[in-house]
Amino acid sequence: MAQTSQPGVNHPKPRFGKMPYWVEPVFTLIAFSGFVIYALWEVLFHNTGTYHNYVSPFFSPDIAGWLGVHILTALYVAWMPFVFRFSCYYYRKEYYRAFTFHPFGCAVPEPKSHQTRPYKGEWKINNLHRYTWFLAVFVLIFLWKDVVQAFIFPNGFGVGVGSLILLVNAILLTGYTFSCHAWRNMIGGRKDCFSCTAHGKKPVSYGIWRRVSALNVFHGWWAWASMFSVWIADLYVRLLIMGVIHDVRLF
Amino acid sequence: MADEFILSIFRGDADGGQEVEYRVPRVEGMVVLDAVHHVQAHEAQDLAVRWNCKAAHCGSCSAEINGVPKLMCKTRLDEYEGQTVHIQPMKTFPIIKDLVTDVSWNYEVAKKIPAFHPTVAAPFRMQQWDVDRIQEFHHCIECFLCQDVCHVLRDHQEKSQYYGPRFMVKMAEFEMHPMDRADRIPQIKNEGGIGLCNVTKCCTSVCPQHIHITDNAIIPLKERVADRYYDPIRNFFRKLGGKGDESQPE
Ligand code: SF4
Ligand code: SF4
Ligand code: FES
Numbered sequence: 001m002a003q004t005s006q007p008g009v010n011h012p013k014p015r016f017g018k019m020p021y022w023v024e025p026v027f028t029l030i031a032f033s034g035f036v037i038y039a040l041w042e043v044l045f046h047n048t049g050t051y052h053n054y055v056s057p058f059f060s061p062d063i064a065g066w067l068g069v070h071i072l073t074a075l076y077v078a079w080m081p082f083v084f085r086f087s088c089y090y091y092r093k094e095y096y097r098a099f100t101f102h103p104f105g106c107a108v109p110e111p112k113s114h115q116t117r118p119y120k121g122e123w124k125i126n127n128l129h130r131y132t133w134f135l136a137v138f139v140l141i142f143l144w145k146d147v148v149q150a151f152i153f154p155n156g157f158g159v160g161v162g163s164l165i166l167l168v169n170a171i172l173l174t175g176y177t178f179s180c181h182a183w184r185n186m187i188g189g190r191k192d193c194f195s196c197t198a199h200g201k202k203p204v205s206y207g208i209w210r211r212v213s214a215l216n217v218f219h220g221w222w223a224w225a226s227m228f229s230v231w232i233a234d235l236y237v238r239l240l241i242m243g244v245i246h247d248v249r250l251f
Numbered sequence: 252m253a254d255e256f257i258l259s260i261f262r263g264d265a266d267g268g269q270e271v272e273y274r275v276p277r278v279e280g281m282v283v284l285d286a287v288h289h290v291q292a293h294e295a296q297d298l299a300v301r302w303n304c305k306a307a308h309c310g311s312c313s314a315e316i317n318g319v320p321k322l323m324c325k326t327r328l329d330e331y332e333g334q335t336v337h338i339q340p341m342k343t344f345p346i347i348k349d350l351v352t353d354v355s356w357n358y359e360v361a362k363k364i365p366a367f368h369p370t371v372a373a374p375f376r377m378q379q380w381d382v383d384r385i386q387e388f389h390h391c392i393e394c395f396l397c398q399d400v401c402h403v404l405r406d407h408q409e410k411s412q413y414y415g416p417r418f419m420v421k422m423a424e425f426e427m428h429p430m431d432r433a434d435r436i437p438q439i440k441n442e443g444g445i446g447l448c449n450v451t452k453c454c455t456s457v458c459p460q461h462i463h464i465t466d467n468a469i470i471p472l473k474e475r476v477a478d479r480y481y482d483p484i485r486n487f488f489r490k491l492g493g494k495g496d497e498s499q500p501e
Contacts, residue, residue, distance in 0.1 A: 012337050014318030016456060089450050089470050096449045103402040106453035107318055107342075110406040119407040121447035127481035130474075181466070185474035193429035195378040202380065216466065 014107040021105035025098035032095065035231060039082075042234060043074040049237055053149050054162045054247075056237040057169060057230050061142040080135040085227075087129035089181045090220045092122070130182040140177055143170045159250045165236050169229040176222035179215035187212055253277065256328050258286055260298070261339045264348045270337065271295075277328075283338065284312055284323035287350070299349040307459055310394030314350050315339045320396040320457045341399040354395050360414050363442065364421055368433035381429040387467060388424040390460040391417065397454035397464060403447045413444035416454035416464045423468035426475070440476045445469065 014021055042049075042058050047070060049059030064073035085091050096102045102119070103110050147170045150163040177183070188194065188209030194202065215222070239245045254277050259270040273294055275286040284302055291298045303309040305324045312323040317337050328336065344352035369375065397416040403409050414422075422443065426435045439445050450473075454464045462468070478485060 012318040014315075016319060089465075089473075092450050093452050093465075096451050102449055103406060103451065103453065106451075106456055107315070107320060107400050107405070110402060114406065119403065119409065119447070121403075121444070122449045124446070124481070127473075127477040130477065130482065181470045182474060182477075185471060185478070189471050190475055190478055192427050192431070193377075193381050195381050196429065200378060206380075217463075219466075 014105065016106060021108055025094075025104055028094045028098040031227075032098070035227060038231065038235075039078060042238070043072060043078055046238070047071060047073045048241070049074065049234070051162075051237050051240040051247075053152055054160075054166065054237050054240065055146045055149070056234045057143055057146075057166075057173075058234050060146050061139070077139065080132070080139050081230075084129075084132040084136040084177075085223070087126045087132050088223065089129070090223045092126060093220075129180075130186065133177070133180055133182050133186075136177050136180075140170070140173055143173060146170075153249075161248045161250065162236055162240065164250075165229075165233050169226070169233040172222065172226035172229045175215060176219070176226040178212060179219045179222050181216065181219070184209065184212045184216050189213075253333070256281075256286055256331070257335045258283075258290065259335050259337045260287065260290065260350070262295075262298070262349055263346070265346055268349075270339075272335070281328050282324055283314075283316055283321075283326045283328060283336065286328055286336075287323060287338065299347070299351045301351050308392060310392035313341055313394045313396050313399065315341060315399075320399045322394060322396070322459050325459055341395070343399045343401075343405045344395075356410055357393070357395055357398060357415075357417065360418050361421070363414075363438075364418060365425070365433045365435060365438070367425055367428065367431055369430045370432045371430070375430055377429050384467075385424050385427050387462055388420050390462055391420055392460060393417065394459060396457045396459065400453045400457045401448075402451065402453065403444075409444070409447055413447040414442075416448070416469065418443070419445060419448070419472060420462060420464055420468045423472055426472065436475055436479050439472055440480060445473055445476060448473075 039058070049056030058074045058078055060077060062073075063076035064070070067076070069076070097104060101111055101114070143166075147163075147166050150166045151157055151159060153160075188205040191205070194206040194209075197203070198206075236245075240247055255274045256277060258273045258275060260273060262268050262271045273290045275289045278285065282305075284300075284305060287298070287300050291300065300312070300323075302312040302324065304311070307322055307325040310322075313320065314323050315321070315338070316323065316326055317331065317334070320341065323338070338350065340346050340350045340352045341354075344354050344356065347353050395417060398404055401413075401416055403413045404415050419439070422435055422439055425431050425433065426439070448465075448469055450465055450470060452465045455462075455466070458464055
């Protein structure tokens with residue numbers, strides 16, 4: 001069974017872990033494309049995301065309302081989380097693998113077409129990730145306001161399935177936003193010596209940096225979980241508005 | 252459970268070669284390097300393989316096992332039950348013979364990294380919890396598996412443009428040291444070529460020392476490069492206040 005080979009040629013397809021190498025990028029490709037198509041449908045064909053006391057994350061805050069515009073209202077909000085996620089270090093891993101094949105999988109040869117195109121590295125625009133973080137925090141504040149509102153029904157406090165979905169969504173988005181690498185740098189990661197400016201003591205920023213670092217280990221998990229929770233939350237409100245489903249009041 | 256393992260080992264040099272099949276009797280708990288040694292002792296005395304410690308400490312026995320960059324001494328053969336085990340030299344470095352590659356490029360890069368530059372002459376005092384962060388980087392055994400798998404070096408052969416993940420770890424080790432005062436940020440950005448890394452994390456996935464190469468070394472360094480070069484607002488205030496970079500002790 002000896003095969004003729006130059007070193008580097010005829011390398012068997014690598015297998016990291018239990019699954020074939022292409023499963024993860026193919027899943028990413030389908031999930032991201034699916035989400036983007038869904039988001040476009042939402043942005044292009046709907047102008048409201050409010051159902052009684054529930055507001056879809058695509059439509060909050062109501063920037064279009066503040067500006068007095070009535071078309072493409074979701075667009076005024078959606079671009080903010082979009083640029084945040086696009087420049088996120090974790091998303092870069094996923095899309096550079098799944099969409100640009102740089103590389104498709106570890107130790108998997110890149111496509112032949114890459115040999116004739118020089119590789120220039122990352123897109124420089126991604127260095128502005130730190131600014132997009134503030135946009136994400138801005139939106140997040142309103143989503144928490146929506147969570148509070150989602151528990152207040154005309155007859156007072158109550159809990160519906162929608163309230164819980166919006167709550168879980170806000171929690172996951174908070175985990176995602178505050179496990180961000182740019183935030184981790186801002187809050188203290190850029191310092192070499194915490195004790196030097198704190199008379200040998202542990203300053204508050206050290207404690208925060210440690211906690212953010214602990215969250216950051218799971219940044220990829222937060223990224224996926226919160227993407228799906230936004231998707232589910234929006235779909236739930238959309239289906240309520242369309243009258244396809246009815247909200248279940250738990251109490 | 253078969254009583255032997257089938258290995259297919261690359262035999263050849265820069266002029267080419269081929270995989271040759273060998274059968275090795277099964278010994279409970281054996282690793283790939285044991286099997287390669289068995290072949291060397293019984294069937295092919297001229298089989299070239301580099302190793303030293305057989306304990307995942309020296310970083311010599313790096314190879315590609317069924318396509319995955321791994322240490323031969325840390326890879327158990329029973330992981331490959333029922334499969335032919337293909338063993339090949341690292342792809343990113345020039346081959347010398349069989350499983351031995353010429354990794355000297357890495358040592359050339361190492362020479363370019365400015366040594367530790369303490370703010371005050373040793374002996375000095377520092378807080379343990381301030382240096383905890385860089386402890387992880389000291390675990391590196393220089394196996395160069397991360398360099399081997401990095402697509403910038405492996406597929407694009409950008410060895411003149413990018414130092415590679417191992418040396419970003421080395422840079423981070425000094426750059427984040429509480430007592431170091433050398434400014435490495437311009438080098439990390441320019442000659443070091445950190446912008447070529449697109450954080451696809453293959454280096455992290457092969458590191459036998461489980462160093463969080465991307466999350467704890469490369470990304471924090473990219474953020475520091477952004478602090479210095481890609482943050483117009485920070486730059487504005489830096490110019491206004493004539494303030495130095497916080498990552499550098501004054
Ligand atoms: S994360 Fe960067 S350094 Fe690591 S393998 Fe990928 S491109 Fe190379
Ligand atoms: S960082 Fe890990 S993979 Fe890279 S040379 Fe060091 S020990 Fe090996
Ligand atoms: S022989 Fe030392 S690391 Fe494998």
